[in-house]
Amino acid sequence: MTIGAYTRVVILLLAALVLPASQAATPQIKTQAPGYYRIMIGKTEVTALYDGSSTFPLTLFKNATPAELDRQVAAINGNAPKVVNGSVNSFLINTGEHLILIDSGGGKLLGAGFGQVATNLRAAGYSPEQVDLVLLTHMHGDHIGGLVNAEGQPAYPNATIWTSKAEADYWLSPANAAKASKDKQAGFQRATDILTPYRQAGKLKFFTTGKDLLPGLQPIALPGHTPGHSGFILEQGGQRILFWGDIVHYSALQFAHPELAVGFDADGVQAVKTRAALLALVARQQTLVAGAHITFPGIGYVSSDGKTGYRWTPVGYGEVR
Numbered sequence: 001m002t003i004g005a006y007t008r009v010v011i012l013l014l015a016a017l018v019l020p021a022s023q024a025a026t027p028q029i030k031t032q033a034p035g036y037y038r039i040m041i042g043k044t045e046v047t048a049l050y051d052g053s054s055t056f057p058l059t060l061f062k063n064a065t066p067a068e069l070d071r072q073v074a075a076i077n078g079n080a081p082k083v084v085n086g087s088v089n090s091f092l093i094n095t096g097e098h099l100i101l102i103d104s105g106g107g108k109l110l111g112a113g114f115g116q117v118a119t120n121l122r123a124a125g126y127s128p129e130q131v132d133l134v135l136l137t138h139m140h141g142d143h144i145g146g147l148v149n150a151e152g153q154p155a156y157p158n159a160t161i162w163t164s165k166a167e168a169d170y171w172l173s174p175a176n177a178a179k180a181s182k183d184k185q186a187g188f189q190r191a192t193d194i195l196t197p198y199r200q201a202g203k204l205k206f207f208t209t210g211k212d213l214l215p216g217l218q219p220i221a222l223p224g225h226t227p228g229h230s231g232f233i234l235e236q237g238g239q240r241i242l243f244w245g246d247i248v249h250y251s252a253l254q255f256a257h258p259e260l261a262v263g264f265d266a267d268g269v270q271a272v273k274t275r276a277a278l279l280a281l282v283a284r285q286q287t288l289v290a291g292a293h294i295t296f297p298g299i300g301y302v303s304s305d306g307k308t309g310y311r312w313t314p315v316g317y318g319e320v321r
């Protein structure tokens, strides 16, 4: 190549690096794709709805020293930053007869970036008025905060809220609130404030675990994280999915180390026992799982890692099938 030809190539390359004026002036959009993801379970449509996400501090986890936790996260995350990401997910079930929301997200309770369930429900093609049942896995703020709008009024005005009696007895009892430590009292007050408008309207009801609430939809008791923490099994057309609430808060860490409890557990010992039993069961039965805090959409399969832990395989993005 002559010096002249070389110079021409360099000039061409430099010209390619300069953005056209119109492109440089295009404003950036800075919004994410709508937070919903759909699958079919038999003829029933299931839509995961994104509420928000954040990082969890490692101090949240119990049953390991800070040094052990550091090692565990490093072993899982490799060179990625040692932060613990988690989402808040709700799930919408359209049976054709009923539109059922499982948990409501945090509403205004969790601050900026959260409270997007109702927005994403609309983006997914529905309206809050169409929801006729809301099933609660439990009554922590990130699962019930979205039941009320900014004015404190029911956000799902035509819905009946279903929970386990154990959960309602625990959170809606003034005696339990009075007994609770100062830092826990806000949680009791919040549950009472949010659920009272529904209760007064006769729209707070109790399901029985182990018994179908609707054909093919059964609540199951998964105690520990809270006293009445529940999951829901949906079985349609030979397919099955388990909505398991807060069985796992941080997928990378707690699948590999199911023995890790979290600071939010009401009974950490029972929560670990429930997680161990359920992980073994869903791995053995190859049950599709939907989790409230597994990275959105929080739907996937659990398998044994061949040792004492498990692996999470998320669903992939694709057509609704």
Ligand SMILES: [Zn+2]
Pocket: 140, 142, 143, 246, 292, 293
């Ligand atoms: Zn939660």
